[in-house]
Amino acid sequence: MKEPDRIHQNIFFSVIDGLILVSPSLSILHSNLAIEDMFHKSRDAIANRPLEELFPRQPQIIDKVRKVLVTGACYHDVEAKGARKTAAIQFPVNLTLSPYLESDDTIQGVIILIKNMSLIRELEEQQRPADHLTNLGALAMGLAHEIRNPLGGIRGSAQLLRQDIRKTAHHEYLDVVITEVDRINQLVKRMMDLARPVEIKLKDTNIHKVLEDILILEKETFARKNGRFQQIYDPSLPLIEADEDQLKQVFLNLIKNAIEASPKGGILQIVTRVSSGFAVKTPIASVPRNNIAVEIIDSGEGMDEETQKKLFTPFHTTKSKGSGLGLPISLKIVEDHHGKIKITSEKGLGTTVQVFLPIRQR
Ligand SMILES: Nc1ncnc2c1ncn2[C@@H]1O[C@H](COP(=O)(O)OP(=O)(O)O)[C@@H](O)[C@H]1O
Ligand SMILES: [Mg+2]
Numbered sequence: 001m002k003e004p005d006r007i008h009q010n011i012f013f014s015v016i017d018g019l020i021l022v023s024p025s026l027s028i029l030h031s032n033l034a035i036e037d038m039f040h041k042s043r044d045a046i047a048n049r050p051l052e053e054l055f056p057r058q059p060q061i062i063d064k065v066r067k068v069l070v071t072g073a074c075y076h077d078v079e080a081k082g083a084r085k086t087a088a089i090q091f092p093v094n095l096t097l098s099p100y101l102e103s104d105d106t107i108q109g110v111i112i113l114i115k116n117m118s119l120i121r122e123l124e125e126q127q128r129p130a131d132h133l134t135n136l137g138a139l140a141m142g143l144a145h146e147i148r149n150p151l152g153g154i155r156g157s158a159q160l161l162r163q164d165i166r167k168t169a170h171h172e173y174l175d176v177v178i179t180e181v182d183r184i185n186q187l188v189k190r191m192m193d194l195a196r197p198v199e200i201k202l203k204d205t206n207i208h209k210v211l212e213d214i215l216i217l218e219k220e221t222f223a224r225k226n227g228r229f230q231q232i233y234d235p236s237l238p239l240i241e242a243d244e245d246q247l248k249q250v251f252l253n254l255i256k257n258a259i260e261a262s263p264k265g266g267i268l269q270i271v272t273r274v275s276s277g278f279a280v281k282t283p284i285a286s287v288p289r290n291n292i293a294v295e296i297i298d299s300g301e302g303m304d305e306e307t308q309k310k311l312f313t314p315f316h317t318t319k320s321k322g323s324g325l326g327l328p329i330s331l332k333i334v335e336d337h338h339g340k341i342k343i344t345s346e347k348g349l350g351t352t353v354q355v356f357l358p359i360r361q362r
Pocket of ligand 2: 256
């Protein structure tokens with residue numbers, strides 16, 4: 001191989017990306033300064049070493065270099081791992097392979113342009129939205145713990161004070177402290193439930209029983225507002241595979257919302273049916289399958305479009321004592337069951353919440 005002339009040599013050394021010239025026997029003939037930086041090796045240490053040493057255990061790279069030598073083809077955008085002192089320290093690189101042609105057009109080697117992708121990959125990692133959520137979740141959990149610990153102390157002290165204080169008027173103040181502490185505690189606990197991945201315990205579940213358990217609890221409250229429930233159940237509805245306790249939480253949230261949206265009472269319909277028009281694909285089963293649908297139809301206040309857009313945003317509430325966590329938690333539970341929630345509403349007319357749940361999880 002002829003010695004490259006001065007200008008070419010300067011170009012070779014000045015390029016900020018790594019450049020190497022590989023011989024037909026796959027050893028490194030020349031390398032530029034960027035290579036020293038990138039691989040933490042001096043040019044002398046690299047000279048005449050096999051290409052393998054820079055890209056260990058990557059037969060696909062060696063393969064491509066061979067193809068360039070034989071066919072003269074070029075390769076762009078080839079992902080690889082560069083190795084520093086030992087094969088254990090690796091960093092991501094992006095390669096461009098071109099044939100090195102002599103003046104008579106014969107292929108005398110392969111030129112590899114090497115871009116260090118470490119920084120770019122790091123930035124890409126940081127911008128992954130899922131990671132952000134995980135971090136936010138972890139932060140929320142940490143914060144929740146920190147909030148709950150002193151709350152326990154405040155509550156305990158307030159209780160002790162209450163026992164020692166004679167003036168009943170002052171008891172009331174302390175009662176406020178205690179109930180408000182309980183409220184914060186409850187809020188933080190629900191926030192933690194949202195952030196913590198909870199395990200679902202599946203068993204055959206009768207959704208009508210789940211619904212009835214809740215309706216019994218809420219019947220009184222609703223009757224006081226002149227409201228009543230109307231159950232329209234499909235008697236042939238199959239059992240579903242679900243976590244009963246978690247579903248109770250979902251329907252309690254939804255029915256509470258419906259009641260809260262109906263200050264004038266009215267009829268609240270709870271409809272169950274088999275849903276054939278909608279299929280869920282899950283990571284476990286890619287075949288579409290049947291769902292049941294539970295519909296909660298209220299004739300309450302309904303909501304405007306702005307509220308509808310933010311329904312599942314944690315902490316978004318239009319109520320003075322609301323938490324804004326009912327719907328996000330419900331959605332999470334339903335999605336854990338590979339189901340879906342659909343909400344339609346018209347201001348002044350009422351709201352329909354549809355919950356779809358697959359009959360079988362497997
Ligand atoms: N059935 C409903 N009718 C009218 N508005 C509703 C209904 N369900 C939910 N919403 C609206 O969605 C908001 C968020 O609900 P949710 O997440 O359960 O939190 P919260 O009930 O604590 O406000 C409520 O504040 C309310 O504005
Ligand atoms: Mg609610």
